[in-house]
Amino acid sequence: MPGVTRSVWQSRKAAREACDVCIVGAGILGASTAWWLGKLAPRLRVVVVDARWPAYGASGRNAGFLLQGAVTDYVSDIRLYGIDRARALRTFTHENRDQLLAEIPTESFGFVPSGSLTVAGETEEEERLRESAALMDRDGFPAELLGASAVNTRLGSKDYRSGLLVPTGGMLNPAELVGQLIARSGATSHTHRPVLHVDADAVEGGDFRIAAGTVVVCAGPWTAELLPEAARFVRPVRAQMMALEPARPMTLDLPIYSHEGFYYLRPDPRGRILVGGARHLHREVEVGFRDATTPALQADLLDYARRHFPELARARKVTAWAGTMGFSPDGLPFVGRVPSGAYLATGFTGHGMAYGFRSGRLLANLVTGTEDPFAALFDPERPTAAASQCASD
Numbered sequence: 001m002p003g004v005t006r007s008v009w010q011s012r013k014a015a016r017e018a019c020d021v022c023i024v025g026a027g028i029l030g031a032s033t034a035w036w037l038g039k040l041a042p043r044l045r046v047v048v049v050d051a052r053w054p055a056y057g058a059s060g061r062n063a064g065f066l067l068q069g070a071v072t073d074y075v076s077d078i079r080l081y082g083i084d085r086a087r088a089l090r091t092f093t094h095e096n097r098d099q100l101l102a103e104i105p106t107e108s109f110g111f112v113p114s115g116s117l118t119v120a121g122e123t124e125e126e127e128r129l130r131e132s133a134a135l136m137d138r139d140g141f142p143a144e145l146l147g148a149s150a151v152n153t154r155l156g157s158k159d160y161r162s163g164l165l166v167p168t169g170g171m172l173n174p175a176e177l178v179g180q181l182i183a184r185s186g187a188t189s190h191t192h193r194p195v196l197h198v199d200a201d202a203v204e205g206g207d208f209r210i211a212a213g214t215v216v217v218c219a220g221p222w223t224a225e226l227l228p229e230a231a232r233f234v235r236p237v238r239a240q241m242m243a244l245e246p247a248r249p250m251t252l253d254l255p256i257y258s259h260e261g262f263y264y265l266r267p268d269p270r271g272r273i274l275v276g277g278a279r280h281l282h283r284e285v286e287v288g289f290r291d292a293t294t295p296a297l298q299a300d301l302l303d304y305a306r307r308h309f310p311e312l313a314r315a316r317k318v319t320a321w322a323g324t325m326g327f328s329p330d331g332l333p334f335v336g337r338v339p340s341g342a343y344l345a346t347g348f349t350g351h352g353m354a355y356g357f358r359s360g361r362l363l364a365n366l367v368t369g370t371e372d373p374f375a376a377l378f379d380p381e382r383p384t385a386a387a388s389q390c391a392s393d
């Protein structure tokens with residue numbers, strides 16, 4: 001049987017364990033799947049194993065935007081995926097939010113029901129927001145179009161042309177959320193256990209082996225290292241952020257997104273302003289797994305923040321960080337079973353918080369053989385023509 005090989009010198013016996021479901025990776029996907037299995041199938045023995053610790057990856061490094069929709073605006077979703085799929089994707093993200101807020105006490109993960117605002121940095125974006133507002137109204141998704149002065153007065157910003165306020169958006173602390181889901185799941189959680197090999201009925205590391213009725217791989221951009229068949233689903237793309245401490249408290253009170261999602265800002269609970277993006281200016285560098293920031297991209301982020309928020313001219317940079325996202329060819333995740341027999345959830349691009357909790361339910365349903373109306377939406381067997389104009393480029 002293929003697996004981890006050990007030389008005659010590596011005589012240490014592997015620790016053995018058995019469970020019904022073994023989940024590899026304790027990011028938002030692994031944690032959500034564990035939580036839903038705990039709720040829907042409490043008799044199952046579930047083990048979550050992570051190479052580092054819960055929320056070590058992008059799930060603990062992201063901006064904590066809880067957004068609605070697939071890309072940046074409804075018109076872009078429709079252009080990329082067609083009207084039926086765009087509607088289904090938006091409905092999925094609404095369910096993601098509603099079920100998360102209904103199931104997990106919101107104060108335990110710092111949720112702020114602020115709404116979210118997509119602001120138009122360019123004329124073309126302004127037009128898309130206007131069209132999106134009309135189509136969302138038609139399809140029953142709440143949104144409010146704001147003019148330039150309403151946006152800039154509210155944010156204390158300058159030069160935004162308009163904004164689309166989605167009242168059901170919000171912000172949260174993603175690392176706390178993952179921790180809460182694991183703690184409340186009833187699953188056994190192992191940290192510092194890098195999995196080296198995955199079969200349909202076992203996972204194995206250098207010094208452990210876990211036999212499982214079902215194996216679920218939620219290893220984000222690392223998924224292809226464990227399931228070679230996932231190499232066509234996911235590639236590693238880096239994102240960088242920084243935290244700025246303004247000289248005086250700012251009026252910014254909700255997450256904002258501009259330039260097709262390539263720039264984003266939000267306040268944190270201590271009044272610091274978190275800024276991310278600028279990846280489109282450094283595409284060739286912002287790939288792979290290197291956990292490092294770069295002076296050039298950080299300078300572009302600062303420049304963007306100061307250009308639109310005069311209050312940040314004298315802000316102090318407190319810290320900066322990077323995270324690796326799993327990008328898929330069509331900008332949508334993959335959730336389901338692959339031919340080797342394991343289940344996976346990967347390819348969540350820059351939107352894992354928007355999809356993660358509901359995707360955990362979808363995976364729990366697939367694993368337990370329960371019907372789910374969204375079973376086909378993220379099918380790993382779907383054809384994946386490259387989506388050329390989304391923020392997942």
Ligand SMILES: Cc1cc2nc3c(=O)[nH]c(=O)nc-3n(C[C@H](O)[C@H](O)[C@H](O)COP(=O)(O)OP(=O)(O)OC[C@H]3O[C@@H](n4cnc5c(N)ncnc54)[C@H](O)[C@@H]3O)c2cc1C
Binds near residue numbers: 066323
């Ligand atoms: C800077 C940044 C900002 C972002 N902002 C947002 C945002 O505001 N809103 C939003 O919705 N999304 C955002 N995202 C995207 C979001 O963070 C991801 O889509 C999401 O976190 C992916 O979750 P995941 O569980 O699939 O993977 P991950 O969070 O990467 O988790 C994978 C886990 O698997 C573990 N693992 C890997 N290999 C192994 C192995 N061999 N054995 C055992 N364990 C293993 C890792 O240690 C890790 O803990 C952002 C991402 C970044 C980087």
